[in-house]
Amino acid sequence: MSKPPPDALHLPRSAAIEAYGQGGFRFDQMSHRGSLLCLPEAVWAWPIEKPQDIDRASLARVFEASAGIDTLLIGTGNEVWLPPADLRDALRRYHVGIDAMMTGPAIRTYNIMIGERRRVAAALIAVP
Numbered sequence: 461m462s463k464p465p466p467d468a469l470h471l472p473r474s475a476a477i478e479a480y481g482q483g484g485f486r487f488d489q490m491s492h493r494g495s496l497l498c499l500p501e502a503v504w505a506w507p508i509e510k511p512q513d514i515d516r517a518s519l520a521r522v523f524e525a526s527a528g529i530d531t532l533l534i535g536t537g538n539e540v541w542l543p544p545a546d547l548r549d550a551l552r553r554y555h556v557g558i559d560a561m562m563t564g565p566a567i568r569t570y571n572i573m574i575g576e577r578r579r580v581a582a583a584l585i586a587v588p
Contacts, residue, residue, distance in 0.1 A: 468504070468505045470490060470492055470496075470502075470503045470504065470505060471487070471488055471490065471502060471503040472501070472502050473501065473502065473503075474498060474499070474500050474501070474502075474503065474574055475487040475488040475498070475503055476488075476570075476571045476574060476575070477496075477498075477567045477570065477571060477582075477584070480563060480564070480567055480584075480586070480587065481587055481588070482588065483586050483587070483588055484586055485584065485586065487503065488503075492505060493586070494506070494507070494586050495507070495508045495509065495583075495584055495585045495586045496582070496583075496584045496586075497519075497521060497522070497581075497582075497583050497584075498570065498581060498582040498583075498584065499521060499522070499525050499529070499581045500525065500528050500529065500579060500580070500581065501525065501528070504521060506518070506583060506584070508583070508585055509585065509586075510537065510539070510585065511534075511536040511537065511539055511541035511560070511585065512541075514534065514541075514543070514547070514583065515547065516547065516550055518583075519532075519547075519551075519583065522551075522556065522581055522583070523550075523551075523554055525581070526551075526554035526555065526556050528579055529556050529579050529580065529581045530555075530556065530557060530578065530579040530580065531556070531557045531558075531559065531573065531578065531579070531580045531581070532551060532556050532557070532558045532559070532580075532581050532582070532583065533559050533560075533561070533566045533569055533570050533573075533580065533581070533582040533583070534558065534559070534560040534561070534566065534582075534583045534584075535561065535562065535563030535564075535565075535566030535567060535570075535582060535583065535584035535585055536560055536561065536562055536563065536566075536585055537562065537563055537585040537586070537587050538562060538563070538587050538588075539562070540561075540562065541560055542560065543558055543560050556581075563584055563585055563586070563587050564587075566582060566584060567582070567584065570582040570584075
């Protein structure tokens with residue numbers, strides 16, 4: 461069996477994150493090893509392992525879906541990371557606010573926001 465591409469579609473809708481750790485996530489009775497990009501219309505595998513790899517290209521799906529997103533939460537693994545000014549400015553031009561925090565708090569915030577039916581996306585780096 462061939463391995464799916466690193467940015468394969470996992471779920472054609474948003475879903476709360478039920479658990480995380482050991483290099484992956486559980487959501488909607490599924491599990492995934494590696495990072496995730498959670499958009500309002502789908503959950504994708506995301507081939508990012510450290511915050512320094514986050515750039516416009518890695519967030520292309522966010523820019524494409526920006527008309528339906530007000531806030532992008534970035535879960536930075538176990539590191540604290542400040543998104544560079546050019547990335548913040550680019551997202552602001554698309555009217556998307558950005559909030560970066562470690563992955564655990566990002567997941568908790570994301571779950572609350574989707575429970576409130578807010579227009580939120582999350583880019584979550586897996587933690588060991």
